[in-house]
Amino acid sequence: MRTTLLIRGFRHIVLAATLLAPGLARAQVKYLDQGKKWGPVSRQDFYSRDQGSQMIPLAWAKALKAPDGTPFLADKFARYGYLPNPGSDLPIGFTQAGPTGSQQLGMTCAACHTRDLIVRDQRYRVDGGPAISNFFGLLTDMIAAVNQVLEPGAFEPFAAAVLGPNPSGQRVSDLRAAVELWYLRENTLRERSYPVDYWGTGRLDAVSMIF
Known part of the structure; x- marks a missing residue:
C-alpha cells in the first residue's frame, strides 16, 4: 500500500510540474x-x-x-x-x-x-x-509521508525532530499514538472517500477534504 501511494504521489508531482509555465x-x-x-x-x-x-x-x-x-x-x-x-x-x-x-x-x-x-x-x-x-497529490503524499515515519527505525528521528533532543519515553509513546491515530483517520478517509483514479489538477472538495 505504501509503495502504491509513493508511486501515485510521484506521478502527481510530475503532472503538476508540467502544468506550470516554464x-x-x-x-x-x-x-x-x-x-x-x-x-x-x-x-x-x-x-x-x-x-x-x-x-x-x-x-x-x-x-x-x-x-x-x-x-x-x-x-x-x-x-x-x-x-x-x-x-x-x-x-x-x-x-x-x-x-x-x-x-x-x-x-x-x-x-x-x-x-x-x-x-x-x-x-x-x-x-x-x-x-x-494538485491537492490530491498533496494529500496522498502527506499520508504516505506519515506512514513512512511509522516504519521500523523511522520514528525515532521523527520524534527527535518534533520533540527535541532526548525526549522522555512517555512523550515518544504519546507522540506515536497521536501519529498512528492521525494516519488511521486520514488513510481511512483516503481509502473510502477518494476516487480510485486521480481526480484532476485544480479540483477538490473544499469542505470534506480541507476541514
Whole structure:
C-alpha cells in the first residue's frame, strides 16, 4: 500500500510540474488592478488569514520527509502548483495557527483561489482566480509521508525532530499514538472517500477534504 501511494504521489508531482509555465519561477509578479479596496494589506490578509482548517500539526509537517529524503515542506509545495507567499515559510493560502507548541498547518480559500498567468514572460497575479494546483497529490503524499515515519527505525528521528533532543519515553509513546491515530483517520478517509483514479489538477472538495 505504501509503495502504491509513493508511486501515485510521484506521478502527481510530475503532472503538476508540467502544468506550470516554464518562466513561472523567474518572472516578476505584476499585480492586476482589482479595485481601489484591494491592495497590499487586503491581499496579505487574504493570503494568510486563519479560517480554522487543521490539516496536521505544523511540527509534524516540518519533520516529515519526501520520498527522496528532502523535507516535505522544502519547496513550500511549489511541486504541487502552490504559489510562494512573500515573508512566510508557507505558500499562499496555508496557515499556521494555534498556541505555541501545538500549532496546526491549515489551508484557506486563497490556496485554491490565487492564480498566476504568464504572458510574454511576464507573470500576472489574479487574486481570487482559480489555481492550477494538485491537492490530491498533496494529500496522498502527506499520508504516505506519515506512514513512512511509522516504519521500523523511522520514528525515532521523527520524534527527535518534533520533540527535541532526548525526549522522555512517555512523550515518544504519546507522540506515536497521536501519529498512528492521525494516519488511521486520514488513510481511512483516503481509502473510502477518494476516487480510485486521480481526480484532476485544480479540483477538490473544499469542505470534506480541507476541514
